[in-house]
Protein backbone atom coordinates (compact mmCIF):
# COMPACT_ATOMS: atom_id res chain seq x y z
CA UNK A 1 0.00 0.00 0.00
CA UNK A 2 1.67 3.23 -1.12
CA UNK A 3 -0.14 6.14 0.46
CA UNK A 4 -0.69 9.04 -1.88
CA UNK A 5 -2.17 11.23 0.82
CA UNK A 6 -0.46 12.65 3.88
CA UNK A 7 -1.64 10.94 7.05
CA UNK A 8 -4.13 13.26 8.72
CA UNK A 9 -7.70 13.19 9.97
CA UNK A 10 -9.03 10.14 11.74
CA UNK A 11 -7.33 6.79 12.18
CA UNK A 12 -9.35 3.97 13.74
CA UNK A 13 -7.40 1.93 16.29
CA UNK A 14 -8.87 -1.41 15.33
CA UNK A 15 -10.30 -3.99 17.70
CA UNK A 16 -8.95 -7.49 17.15
CA UNK A 17 -11.92 -9.69 16.31
CA UNK A 18 -11.93 -12.96 18.21
CA UNK A 19 -14.00 -16.11 18.16
CA UNK A 20 -16.02 -16.99 21.26
CA UNK A 21 -13.25 -19.38 22.32
CA UNK A 22 -10.66 -16.61 22.16
CA UNK A 23 -8.85 -17.20 18.87
CA UNK A 24 -8.29 -14.39 16.40
CA UNK A 25 -11.11 -14.21 13.90
CA UNK A 26 -9.77 -13.12 10.53
CA UNK A 27 -13.03 -13.92 8.76
CA UNK A 28 -14.81 -10.67 9.73
CA UNK A 29 -12.03 -8.29 8.77
CA UNK A 30 -13.35 -7.72 5.26
CA UNK A 31 -16.71 -6.74 6.77
CA UNK A 32 -14.93 -4.53 9.31
CA UNK A 33 -13.04 -2.64 6.57
CA UNK A 34 -16.25 -2.04 4.63
CA UNK A 35 -17.98 -0.84 7.78
CA UNK A 36 -15.24 1.68 8.56
CA UNK A 37 -15.15 3.04 5.03
CA UNK A 38 -18.84 3.14 4.22
CA UNK A 39 -20.47 3.72 7.61
CA UNK A 40 -17.82 5.74 9.42
CA UNK A 41 -16.00 7.43 6.56
CA UNK A 42 -12.69 6.38 8.13
CA UNK A 43 -10.00 5.20 5.70
CA UNK A 44 -6.97 4.95 7.97
CA UNK A 45 -6.35 2.23 10.53
CA UNK A 46 -3.90 1.47 13.33
CA UNK A 47 -3.55 -2.29 13.78
CA UNK A 48 -2.38 -4.34 16.79
CA UNK A 49 -2.23 -1.35 19.13
CA UNK A 50 -3.79 -0.96 22.56
CA UNK A 51 -7.37 -1.32 21.33
CA UNK A 52 -6.26 -4.31 19.25
CA UNK A 53 -4.72 -5.96 22.35
CA UNK A 54 -1.49 -6.19 20.37
CA UNK A 55 0.70 -6.97 23.36
CA UNK A 56 -1.61 -9.86 24.37
CA UNK A 57 -1.23 -11.52 20.97
CA UNK A 58 1.47 -13.90 19.82
CA UNK A 59 3.91 -12.78 17.13
CA UNK A 60 2.31 -15.24 14.73
CA UNK A 61 -1.15 -13.81 15.41
CA UNK A 62 0.09 -10.26 14.96
CA UNK A 63 1.57 -11.16 11.58
CA UNK A 64 -1.62 -12.91 10.46
CA UNK A 65 -3.71 -9.92 11.47
CA UNK A 66 -1.41 -7.45 9.76
CA UNK A 67 -1.56 -9.51 6.56
CA UNK A 68 -5.33 -9.76 6.64
CA UNK A 69 -5.83 -6.04 7.26
CA UNK A 70 -3.43 -5.25 4.42
CA UNK A 71 -5.18 -7.67 2.10
CA UNK A 72 -8.72 -6.57 2.90
CA UNK A 73 -7.77 -2.89 2.97
CA UNK A 74 -6.16 -2.96 -0.47
CA UNK A 75 -7.73 -0.31 -2.73
CA UNK A 76 -10.14 0.65 0.07
CA UNK A 77 -7.99 2.17 2.81
CA UNK A 78 -5.53 5.05 2.51
CA UNK A 79 -3.18 4.14 5.36
CA UNK A 80 -2.57 0.95 7.34
CA UNK A 81 -0.22 1.63 10.25
CA UNK A 82 0.98 -1.51 12.01
CA UNK A 83 2.01 -1.32 15.64
CA UNK A 84 5.14 -3.47 15.99
CA UNK A 85 6.19 -2.63 19.54
CA UNK A 86 7.02 -5.52 21.89
CA UNK A 87 8.90 -6.13 25.11
CA UNK A 88 11.57 -8.00 23.19
CA UNK A 89 13.66 -5.96 20.79
CA UNK A 90 14.10 -8.99 18.54
CA UNK A 91 10.37 -9.58 18.29
CA UNK A 92 9.77 -5.94 17.54
CA UNK A 93 12.40 -6.05 14.80
CA UNK A 94 10.84 -9.18 13.34
CA UNK A 95 7.45 -7.50 13.24
CA UNK A 96 8.95 -4.39 11.64
CA UNK A 97 10.54 -6.48 8.87
CA UNK A 98 7.25 -8.27 8.36
CA UNK A 99 5.27 -5.02 8.16
CA UNK A 100 7.73 -3.72 5.56
CA UNK A 101 7.49 -6.92 3.54
CA UNK A 102 3.70 -6.76 3.34
CA UNK A 103 3.73 -3.09 2.32
CA UNK A 104 2.41 -1.35 5.44
CA UNK A 105 2.12 2.40 5.03
CA UNK A 106 3.71 2.98 8.43
CA UNK A 107 4.89 1.30 11.60
CA UNK A 108 4.57 2.47 15.18
CA UNK A 109 6.46 1.45 18.29
CA UNK A 110 5.49 1.78 21.93
CA UNK A 111 8.14 2.06 24.65
CA UNK A 112 9.02 -1.29 26.24
CA UNK A 113 7.25 -1.41 29.57
CA UNK A 114 8.68 -4.14 31.81
CA UNK A 115 12.34 -3.23 31.69
CA UNK A 116 11.80 0.42 30.86
CA UNK A 117 14.08 2.96 29.21
CA UNK A 118 14.96 5.50 31.89
CA UNK A 119 16.06 8.34 29.65
CA UNK A 120 15.72 9.69 26.14
CA UNK A 121 18.85 8.00 24.81
CA UNK A 122 17.79 4.53 25.94
CA UNK A 123 14.35 4.96 24.43
CA UNK A 124 15.75 6.35 21.21
CA UNK A 125 18.23 3.48 21.03
CA UNK A 126 15.38 0.94 21.16
CA UNK A 127 13.27 2.80 18.61
CA UNK A 128 16.21 3.22 16.25
CA UNK A 129 17.00 -0.49 16.25
CA UNK A 130 13.42 -1.31 15.30
CA UNK A 131 13.02 1.45 12.72
CA UNK A 132 16.23 0.46 10.93
CA UNK A 133 14.73 -2.95 10.15
CA UNK A 134 12.16 -1.23 7.94
CA UNK A 135 14.29 1.46 6.31
CA UNK A 136 11.71 2.59 3.78
CA UNK A 137 8.63 2.59 6.01
CA UNK A 138 7.46 5.76 7.79
CA UNK A 139 8.02 5.38 11.52
CA UNK A 140 5.85 6.70 14.38
CA UNK A 141 6.65 6.77 18.07
CA UNK A 142 3.62 5.66 20.08
CA UNK A 143 3.57 7.65 23.32
CA UNK A 144 1.14 6.24 25.88
CA UNK A 145 2.68 6.76 29.33
CA UNK A 146 -0.45 5.74 31.25
CA UNK A 147 -0.01 2.21 29.90
CA UNK A 148 3.77 1.93 29.58
CA UNK A 149 4.83 3.92 32.62
CA UNK A 150 7.47 5.54 30.40
CA UNK A 151 7.04 9.26 30.95
CA UNK A 152 9.92 10.64 28.89
CA UNK A 153 8.65 13.87 27.42
CA UNK A 154 8.13 13.69 23.68
CA UNK A 155 9.46 17.19 23.21
CA UNK A 156 12.79 15.97 24.56
CA UNK A 157 12.72 12.83 22.42
CA UNK A 158 12.22 14.80 19.20
CA UNK A 159 15.50 16.67 19.47
CA UNK A 160 17.70 15.34 16.68
CA UNK A 161 15.47 12.29 16.14
CA UNK A 162 15.73 12.35 12.33
CA UNK A 163 19.51 11.98 12.58
CA UNK A 164 19.01 8.67 14.33
CA UNK A 165 15.79 7.61 12.62
CA UNK A 166 15.65 8.97 9.06
CA UNK A 167 12.21 7.44 8.56
CA UNK A 168 10.76 9.22 11.59
CA UNK A 169 7.40 10.61 10.57
CA UNK A 170 5.65 11.62 13.76
CA UNK A 171 4.02 10.70 17.02
CA UNK A 172 0.88 8.97 18.09
CA UNK A 173 0.42 11.06 21.20
CA UNK A 174 -1.86 9.28 23.70
CA UNK A 175 -1.36 11.47 26.73
CA UNK A 176 -3.27 14.28 28.41
CA UNK A 177 -0.15 16.47 28.76
CA UNK A 178 -1.13 19.09 26.23
CA UNK A 179 1.81 21.27 27.21
CA UNK A 180 4.18 18.58 25.97
CA UNK A 181 2.12 18.29 22.77
CA UNK A 182 2.16 22.05 22.27
CA UNK A 183 5.91 22.19 22.76
CA UNK A 184 6.38 19.38 20.24
CA UNK A 185 4.27 21.19 17.71
CA UNK A 186 6.16 24.42 18.25
CA UNK A 187 9.41 22.81 17.34
CA UNK A 188 10.94 23.80 14.05
CA UNK A 189 10.18 20.35 12.63
CA UNK A 190 6.47 21.21 12.86
CA UNK A 191 6.15 21.28 9.11
CA UNK A 192 7.41 17.75 8.62
CA UNK A 193 6.24 15.80 11.64
CA UNK A 194 2.75 14.43 12.03
CA UNK A 195 1.08 14.52 15.43
CA UNK A 196 -1.86 12.18 15.86
CA UNK A 197 -3.69 12.63 19.12
CA UNK A 198 -4.86 9.60 21.08
CA UNK A 199 -7.10 10.75 23.93
CA UNK A 200 -10.36 10.89 22.04
CA UNK A 201 -12.23 12.74 24.79
CA UNK A 202 -10.05 15.81 24.39
CA UNK A 203 -9.36 15.76 20.68
CA UNK A 204 -10.77 19.22 20.17
CA UNK A 205 -8.18 20.72 22.51
CA UNK A 206 -5.41 18.91 20.66
CA UNK A 207 -6.71 20.19 17.32
CA UNK A 208 -6.63 23.71 18.70
CA UNK A 209 -2.98 23.19 19.61
CA UNK A 210 -2.21 21.96 16.09
CA UNK A 211 -2.52 18.16 16.02
CA UNK A 212 -2.83 16.83 12.46
CA UNK A 213 -5.39 14.19 13.33
CA UNK A 214 -6.18 11.43 15.74
CA UNK A 215 -5.81 7.71 16.37
CA UNK A 216 -8.33 6.16 18.70
CA UNK A 217 -10.77 3.45 19.57
CA UNK A 218 -13.93 5.54 19.34
CA UNK A 219 -13.41 6.32 15.64
CA UNK A 220 -14.43 2.73 14.95
CA UNK A 221 -18.01 3.63 15.72
CA UNK A 222 -18.06 7.41 16.08
CA UNK A 223 -15.87 8.17 13.08
CA UNK A 224 -18.64 9.82 11.12
CA UNK A 225 -19.63 12.03 14.07
CA UNK A 226 -16.04 12.93 14.83
CA UNK A 227 -15.43 13.77 11.17
CA UNK A 228 -18.24 16.31 11.50
CA UNK A 229 -16.40 17.77 14.46
CA UNK A 230 -13.23 18.02 12.39
CA UNK A 231 -15.16 19.80 9.65
CA UNK A 232 -16.72 22.20 12.16
CA UNK A 233 -13.28 22.91 13.57
CA UNK A 234 -11.84 23.58 10.11
CA UNK A 235 -14.59 26.05 9.23
CA UNK A 236 -14.09 27.25 12.02
CA UNK A 237 -17.31 26.71 14.00
CA UNK A 238 -15.98 26.00 17.48
CA UNK A 239 -19.39 26.05 19.13
CA UNK A 240 -20.56 23.23 16.88
CA UNK A 241 -17.27 21.38 17.24
CA UNK A 242 -17.63 21.43 21.04
CA UNK A 243 -21.06 19.81 20.83
CA UNK A 244 -19.65 16.86 18.94
CA UNK A 245 -16.73 16.45 21.28
CA UNK A 246 -18.78 16.35 24.47
CA UNK A 247 -21.02 13.69 22.98
CA UNK A 248 -18.24 11.31 22.06
CA UNK A 249 -19.59 8.45 24.14
CA UNK A 250 -18.14 5.04 23.59
CA UNK A 251 -20.06 1.93 22.70
CA UNK A 252 -20.01 -0.55 19.93
CA UNK A 253 -22.68 -0.03 17.30
CA UNK A 254 -21.31 -1.82 14.25
CA UNK A 255 -23.13 -5.13 14.70
CA UNK A 256 -19.96 -7.02 13.71
CA UNK A 257 -19.25 -9.94 16.08
CA UNK A 258 -15.93 -8.97 17.68
CA UNK A 259 -15.93 -11.62 20.41
CA UNK A 260 -14.48 -11.30 23.87
CA UNK A 261 -11.23 -9.57 24.82
CA UNK A 262 -8.27 -11.70 25.82
CA UNK A 263 -7.30 -12.07 29.47
CA UNK A 264 -6.22 -10.11 31.47
CA UNK A 265 -8.97 -7.95 29.93
CA UNK A 266 -12.54 -9.07 30.57
CA UNK A 267 -15.73 -8.35 28.66
CA UNK A 268 -18.17 -5.64 29.69
CA UNK A 269 -21.22 -6.80 31.66
CA UNK A 270 -24.64 -7.05 29.98
CA UNK A 271 -25.78 -4.26 32.28
CA UNK A 272 -22.94 -1.98 31.19
CA UNK A 273 -23.60 -2.66 27.51
CA UNK A 274 -27.33 -2.01 27.91
CA UNK A 275 -26.70 1.28 29.72
CA UNK A 276 -24.14 2.41 27.14
CA UNK A 277 -26.54 1.60 24.27
CA UNK A 278 -29.39 3.47 25.94
CA UNK A 279 -27.15 6.47 26.52
CA UNK A 280 -26.00 6.51 22.91
CA UNK A 281 -29.54 6.19 21.59
CA UNK A 282 -30.75 9.02 23.83
CA UNK A 283 -28.27 11.50 22.37
CA UNK A 284 -29.55 14.05 19.90
CA UNK A 285 -26.52 14.78 17.72
CA UNK A 286 -25.94 18.27 16.31
CA UNK A 287 -26.68 16.95 12.80
CA UNK A 288 -30.09 15.80 14.03
CA UNK A 289 -29.21 12.09 13.63
Ligand SMILES: CC(=O)N[C@@H]([C@@H](O)[C@H](O)[C@H](O)CO)[C@@H](O)CC(=O)C(=O)O
Nearest residue numbers: 013049050051174198199200215216217
Ligand atom coordinates in the same frame (compact mmCIF):
# COMPACT_ATOMS: atom_id res chain seq x y z
C1 LIG B 1 -5.72 3.79 26.60
C2 LIG B 1 -6.41 3.69 25.29
O1 LIG B 1 -6.89 2.63 24.94
N1 LIG B 1 -6.46 4.79 24.53
C3 LIG B 1 -7.10 4.81 23.22
C4 LIG B 1 -8.14 5.89 23.16
O2 LIG B 1 -8.73 5.84 21.89
C5 LIG B 1 -9.22 5.62 24.21
O3 LIG B 1 -9.80 4.36 24.02
C6 LIG B 1 -10.30 6.67 24.10
O4 LIG B 1 -9.73 7.93 24.34
C7 LIG B 1 -11.43 6.39 25.07
O5 LIG B 1 -11.02 6.53 26.39
C8 LIG B 1 -6.05 5.05 22.16
O6 LIG B 1 -5.16 6.08 22.47
C9 LIG B 1 -5.27 3.76 21.98
C10 LIG B 1 -5.01 3.50 20.59
O7 LIG B 1 -5.15 4.33 19.76
C11 LIG B 1 -4.59 2.15 20.24
O8 LIG B 1 -5.43 1.29 20.22
O9 LIG B 1 -3.43 1.92 20.02
